[in-house]
Amino acid sequence: MSELERTRERAPAVPAWEYAPAPESRDIVHLRDRYGLFVGGEFVEPKSGRWFATIDPSTEDTLAEVAEAGPEDVDLAVDAAREAWTSRWRDLPGSERAKYLYRIARALQERAREFAVLESMNGGKPIKESRDVDLPLAAAHFFYYAGWADKLDYAFPGRSPRPIGVAGQVIPWNFPLLMAAWKLAPALATGNTAVLKPAETTPLTALLLAEVIQEAELPPGVVNIVTGAGETGAALVDAEVDKVAFTGSTEVGKIIRRSVAGTGKRLTLELGGKAANVVFEDAPLDQAVEGVVNGIFFNQGHVCCAGSRLLVQEPIFEPLLEKLKGRLQTLRIGDPLDKNTDIGAINSKAQLRRIEELVAAGVEEGAEMYQPACDLPARGFWFRPTLFTGVSQSHRIAQEEIFGPVLSILTFRTPEEAVEKANNTPYGLSAGVWTEKGSRILWMAERMEAGVVWANTFNRFDPASPFGGYKESGFGREGGLHGLEPYLSLGGGELDGGSGRT
Ligand code: NDP
Numbered sequence: 001m002s003e004l005e006r007t008r009e010r011a012p013a014v015p016a017w018e019y020a021p022a023p024e025s026r027d028i029v030h031l032r033d034r035y036g037l038f039v040g041g042e043f044v045e046p047k048s049g050r051w052f053a054t055i056d057p058s059t060e061d062t063l064a065e066v067a068e069a070g071p072e073d074v075d076l077a078v079d080a081a082r083e084a085w086t087s088r089w090r091d092l093p094g095s096e097r098a099k100y101l102y103r104i105a106r107a108l109q110e111r112a113r114e115f116a117v118l119e120s121m122n123g124g125k126p127i128k129e130s131r132d133v134d135l136p137l138a139a140a141h142f143f144y145y146a147g148w149a150d151k152l153d154y155a156f157p158g159r160s161p162r163p164i165g166v167a168g169q170v171i172p173w174n175f176p177l178l179m180a181a182w183k184l185a186p187a188l189a190t191g192n193t194a195v196l197k198p199a200e201t202t203p204l205t206a207l208l209l210a211e212v213i214q215e216a217e218l219p220p221g222v223v224n225i226v227t228g229a230g231e232t233g234a235a236l237v238d239a240e241v242d243k244v245a246f247t248g249s250t251e252v253g254k255i256i257r258r259s260v261a262g263t264g265k266r267l268t269l270e271l272g273g274k275a276a277n278v279v280f281e282d283a284p285l286d287q288a289v290e291g292v293v294n295g296i297f298f299n300q301g302h303v304c305c306a307g308s309r310l311l312v313q314e315p316i317f318e319p320l321l322e323k324l325k326g327r328l329q330t331l332r333i334g335d336p337l338d339k340n341t342d343i344g345a346i347n348s349k350a351q352l353r354r355i356e357e358l359v360a361a362g363v364e365e366g367a368e369m370y371q372p373a374c375d376l377p378a379r380g381f382w383f384r385p386t387l388f389t390g391v392s393q394s395h396r397i398a399q400e401e402i403f404g405p406v407l408s409i410l411t412f413r414t415p416e417e418a419v420e421k422a423n424n425t426p427y428g429l430s431a432g433v434w435t436e437k438g439s440r441i442l443w444m445a446e447r448m449e450a451g452v453v454w455a456n457t458f459n460r461f462d463p464a465s466p467f468g469g470y471k472e473s474g475f476g477r478e479g480g481l482h483g484l485e486p487y488l489s490l491g492g493g494e495l496d497g498g499s500g501r502t
Helices: 003-010 071-089 094-110 112-123 127-148 176-189 204-215 230-238 250-260 285-301 314-329 349-364 415-422 438-447
Strands: 037-039 042-044 051-055 062-067 166-170 193-197 223-225 243-247 266-270 276-279 309-313 368-370 386-389 406-412 430-434 452-456 470-473
Touching: 037 071, 037 204, 062 204, 071 166, 071 193, 071 223, 071 230, 094 112, 094 127, 094 176, 094 204, 112 127, 112 176, 112 204, 127 176, 166 176, 166 230, 176 193, 176 204, 176 243, 193 230, 204 223, 230 243, 230 250, 243 250, 250 266, 276 285, 276 415, 285 314, 285 406, 285 430, 285 452, 309 314, 309 415, 314 386, 314 406, 349 368, 349 406, 406 415, 415 438, 430 438, 438 452
Parallel strands: 166 193, 166 243, 193 223, 243 266, 276 309, 276 430, 309 406, 386 406, 430 452
Antiparallel strands: 037 042, 037 223, 051 062, 368 386, 452 470
């Protein structure tokens, strides 16, 4: 018997560990009863006269009423953005634009807790994620692009980078503030003005950002925020904007692409994914399990580059599955504001229905489902973390983006088979590889048809990536160098930042 085993034998039995509730206080958030549209630097009543309720998906309680922008409201916002562009922002030196972006970044840091609590209240994501991921990254985005604002000539030597004009930006609900930062920071740094449409279910942090923008004394009209549902987004796409930037579903992306075709508007699309996370037999199993869990259950699986298809090399299928099931039993589901919560609420009833429909299709098509035993809160929208084995490539759960905490597991024997299965998807957003061998990482990264490949070995571990690994290849989200080109005219031979395959 080893010394370790002897020590274990002598140790007293450990009673079951229970987590006491550790809720973050909601008091830091001061909600208004009603939020108007943010146009020309002011909150204004909607000309449409319509309002809608925004809720907390973990309780279904109404948080506030929000204005619904109609086409006339959208046009007024675009006019305000145009006026701000031509009269002020376009010709402001980059170093001056940068000052505003730095101000916004610092304000986000100063008010990080308030933003994080509000993000979790309105979106359902665990506070530890909004606090440790969404907020720091949103602030970092503004800092990063502030740094570029006065260096555009150096980024594109021999070209003459010029702003495009007014950007119409439509964003989804999975990272509401972070998506707003992804859209606004590069647009403003490059000298454009913007009209942003947050998702219908998660408008509140964008509206709090509008308050920060007012405090930063950004010239009125440089940023405008129009809330509403899909019709508001469609009106913005059709309005007199010079560029459309969209993140969301592939279906809506296709609609937008069609309506923008032939108009001369610039377009960037960041759409869905069905990423393969490939684990080879030589991978460090415990670390791979953490990466796999992080890859699919982070943010309830509401992540475009979620590792939703796990490809496991046959010899390690059984031990990996056992470890995965064990790890799933330790995940805590519940109050998004509890600091111990791993999996929060599903963002909306509609998204919950979609997850349920696809999971039912998986069972019907013959895959085997595993869910850990756990209690779910009585109210709100919830879904247990779910694994599927016995999945074949033709199953809907292997082909369609579920956008929820559901992992489809397939096996492979050779690296060639892994590549073939990984690429058997209409999507091409991201992929992950787990192996001890650096050469195999490079071999896989060359062959997997994905914009970003996260590679994972023993000694490289980056908790910020959804796969827990480091980025092996890929470009900025909006395409091209540093994410700047999509908002610039480069004087000929332009790179359009369309994200290509979706
Ligand atoms: P959508 O594509 O419908 O929504 C994204 C944004 O587009 C929202 O602001 C939405 O408004 C708006 N929108 C909807 N219809 C139009 C339109 N015709 N013209 C312009 N804008 C429009 O995604 P959903 O929120 O419905 O999510 C459905 C699926 O999309 C998910 O299951 C997932 O597969 C995918 N998705 C992918 C994301 C990614 O990051 N790649 C992010 C979110 C979703 P509103 O929400 O107010 O209706």
